[in-house]
Amino acid sequence: MGSVLLTDIIFFEVKNRIIEIHVKAGPPIEFYGNISDLEQQLPPESFHRVHRSYIVNFENVDYLSGKEFVCIDRTVIPIGQKYADSREHYQNYLLNGLSMV
Numbered sequence: 454m455g456s457v458l459l460t461d462i463i464f465f466e467v468k469n470r471i472i473e474i475h476v477k478a479g480p481p482i483e484f485y486g487n488i489s490d491l492e493q494q495l496p497p498e499s500f501h502r503v504h505r506s507y508i509v510n511f512e513n514v515d516y517l518s519g520k521e522f523v524c525i526d527r528t529v530i531p532i533g534q535k536y537a538d539s540r541e542h543y544q545n546y547l548l549n550g551l552s553m554v
Contacts, residue, residue, distance in 0.1 A: 457482065459499075463524050465491060465508040475528065477513070498549075501542050504533040511546045 463475045467488040473481040492502050502508045503522060507530050515523045517540060522530045532539050 459496070459510070460512060462500075462510050463513040463526055464510060464528065464530060467506050475524075475526070477526070499546065501539055501546075503536050503539040504531055505535070507531075511543055514543065517543055 457474060457476060461476045461478070463477060465488065466473045466475065466481075467486075470485050470487075471483050472486045472488060472491060473483050475481050488502070488506070488508065492500075492508055495508065499511050500508055501511060509522055509524065509530055513525045515525050515527075517523075518529075520532045522532065522539075522543070524530065
């Protein structure tokens with residue numbers, strides 16, 4: 454497996470002990486791992502755990518709709534109750550991103 458740029462990652466999804474990296478181009482890349490460990494290794498300013506099974510890259514979220522993130526590839530990712538603060542984190546991400554322009 455070649456290396457993947459963080460900017461190309463749309464989201465991570467865990468299914469049992471297999472983590473899928475969903476990227477802008479090509480099929481998902483799979484590896485065995487722990488989503489909690491992965492979460493600790495990613496830059497918190499753009500990658501955020503929004504559900505027990507998902508970590509999204511805010512850079513590749515198209516918009517927030519109610520209790521779901523809609524990614525640039527049109528994948529709809531639910532926001533888990535435990536991760537309700539994800540909405541606020543995303544809004545802060547947008548505000549911080551706009552202030553850097």
